[in-house]
Amino acid sequence: xxxxxxxxxxxxxxxxxxxxxxxxxxxxxxxxxxxxxxxxxxxxxxxxxxxxxxxxxxxxxxxxxxxxxxxxxxxxxxxxxxxxxxxxxxxxxxxxxxxxxxxxxxxxxxxxxxxxxxxxxxxxx
Numbered sequence: 870x871x872x873x874x875x876x877x878x879x880x881x882x883x884x885x886x887x888x889x890x891x892x893x894x895x896x897x898x899x900x901x902x903x904x905x906x907x908x909x910x911x912x913x914x915x916x917x918x919x920x921x922x923x924x925x926x927x928x929x930x931x932x933x934x935x936x937x938x939x940x941x942x943x944x945x946x947x948x949x950x951x952x953x954x955x956x957x958x959x960x961x962x963x964x965x966x967x968x969x970x971x972x973x974x975x976x977x978x979x980x981x982x983x984x985x986x987x988x989x990x991x992x993x994x
Contacts, residue, residue, distance in 0.1 A: 888983060888993035889945045895956065895967050895989050898943065906954070907942035914938050915955060918970065921979040925987060926968050934962035943971065956986055 890898060899906040914935045919926060937959035943952040955977070956969025971984030971991065985992045 889948065889950070890943075890952075890971065890984060890991050891993045893991045895954070895969075895986055895991060903946055905944040905946060907944075909939040909941050909958060911936075912938055912940040912955065915977045918955070918977045918979060918982075922970060922982065922985055925985045925992070926970075934959075934968075937962040938969075952983070954986075 890904070893901075898904040914931070915938070916931070919931060934957050937957055939954075939956055939958040941954045941956075943954050944950075945952065950973075953972045953975050954969060955972070956967050957963040958967075966988040967986055968988070969986040970982050971986065972981040973983050974981040983994050985994060
């Protein structure tokens with residue numbers, strides 16, 4: 870019985886909280902009672918990070934988006950877990966669709982990516 874609870878304790882947080890924004894769209898998170906989406910700030914295009922997810926994000930012109938990338942904090946209120954959203958923010962680069970990544974850390978590394986934003990829809994990694 871003890872082994873069961875230890876396994877449950879280890880697995881449950883990883884599965885229950887790893888991707889609380891599954892089946893969501895980025896604009897909907899701003900209106901959600903479960904999330905707080907912070908103000909946008911401009912960051913330089915993280916080319917190596919976006920390159921790591923090129924297959925998922927290939928639908929927009931990365932050259933046109935070099936100066937059209939925003940960074941926002943995303944707080945999941947029920948768990949107080951903080952995420953970081955890097956996404957396109959100008960129609961001239963993404964055709965009116967939003968593309969980006971959601972990370973568990975401000976450290977812009979591929980291993981920190983937990984979600985991919987494609988045409989505003991969020992897909993968990």
